Amino acid sequence: MGLRGRGALALLLVLFVHGGGQQAAEAAGGDAFVRVQGTRFVHNGKPFFANGFNAYWLMTLGADPAQRGKVTSALSQAAGAGLSVARTWAFNDGGGSSGALQYSPGRYNENTFQGLDFVLAEARKYGIKMILSLVNNYDSFGGRKQYVQWAREQGQAIGSDDEFFTNPVAKGLYKNHIKAVLTRVNTITGVAYKDDPTIMAWELMNEPRCQSDVSGHTIQSWITEMAAHVKSIDGNHLLEAGLEGFYGASSPPSRRSSVNPSGYQVGTDFIANNQAPGVDFATVHSYPDQWLPGLDAPSQLRFLGAWLDAHIADAQAVLRKPLLVAEFGKSRRDPGYSGDGQRDAVFAAVYAKVYNSARAGGPAAGALFWQLLTEGMDSYGDGYEVVLRQAPSTTGVITTQSRRLQGLVRAFVRARKVQRGKTGKGAKGGGN
Secondary structure, three states, X not given: OOXXXXXXHXXXXXXHHHOOHHHHHHHOOOOOOOEEEOOEEEEOOEEEOEEEEEOOOHHHHHOOOOOHHHHHHHHHHHHHOOOOEEEEEOOOEOOOOOOOOEEEOOEEOHXXXXXXXXXXXXXXXXXXXXXXXXXXXXXXXXXXXXXXXXXXXXXXXXXXXXXXHOOHHHHHHHHHHHHHHHOOEOOOOOOEHHHOXXXXXXXXXXXXXXXXXXXXXXXXXXXXXXXXXXHHHOOOOEEEOOOOOOOOOOOOHHHHXXXXXXXXXXXXXXXXXXXXOOOOOEEEEEOHHHHOOOOOHHHHHHHHHHHHHHHHHHHHHHHOOOEEEEEEOOOOOOOOOOOHHHHHHHHHHXXXXXXHHHHOOOOEEEEEEOOEEOOOOHHHOOOOOEEHHHOHHHHHHHHHHHHHHHHHHHHHHHHHHHHHHHHOOOOOOOOO
């Protein structure tokens, strides 16, 4: 490692120690929960980086004894590639699906819930932390549309699905779901979800959008209310809102016009929404192939770089919170897709932004690709799927990033030992 690399790691150590990370972790006696200290994640007294993946299907397959082995296979392969975090759905609302979790308001399919129990128990075995999303913005798996329908069935005169964010009955039904999930006691481990360090964070909604109020104020009020509700039940876990990262009214028009893809004012505000009390870290999604389908691959890569640079800079200077790239990918179904080298280039570009920020003590704390499958899951393919054993080049890019981030943690541990040696303080006396 050159002088520049050693200097960056020294900076990481300084920022971590003086940000209170070392003292807080040592005071907790080796805290098993992932925490936030400044713009960094902390776990057991060390920086924590989230190289990971999305697998929305885990609960569904976990609930089916004939399919359950695919959950184990996916988590085992992920752990083998050094992946540390998985994001999945803790929702499936409405009676239209035999695998529904909440088939009517407040009534749950125990078999499906046990599928989620199994997922958490297996993730614990493989050392993978989970981010659990609590409702969908979209109609798949029920989503806010189902809550609005349930509210209508209780006599509410609701015009638009956007009233999910404002109608007291719809909000109350969603709050009840939050409580049901957070207080669930895992039938395999015996641990309540709110007390389970396998869970890294809760997500309020997958990609919230409210087109009827593009100012972001409606979603701002909803995030503030729901974050307070989550924290009133569970003081252990981190919370994020599920945002895609589009800039809104709290940012200068030049920021919105230069960074947002054209036409993407969806009722969220990356800055204001992530400043809501109770939101512990910011998220950003990135799909240039969906947002800018008219651009060629090199132009989409340039957009991707500028998009991430802007959010990393604002997480550092404005939000002062960690930033997680919670979804990114490249579809093999895109017109002009010329082979996995294109996908690898997208993965490498995202990973480079994360690594360079993390190495310098910055806020980029990891990235979760969309989506991980395992063998025998062709029906779940959406073009973005990665089957690690069938995609050697992409798996190589993923594994390399895991090693690089793990190397930062090891370098931190070594640097801390050196610092303690220089100050003459032992393990019990350091950090003051």
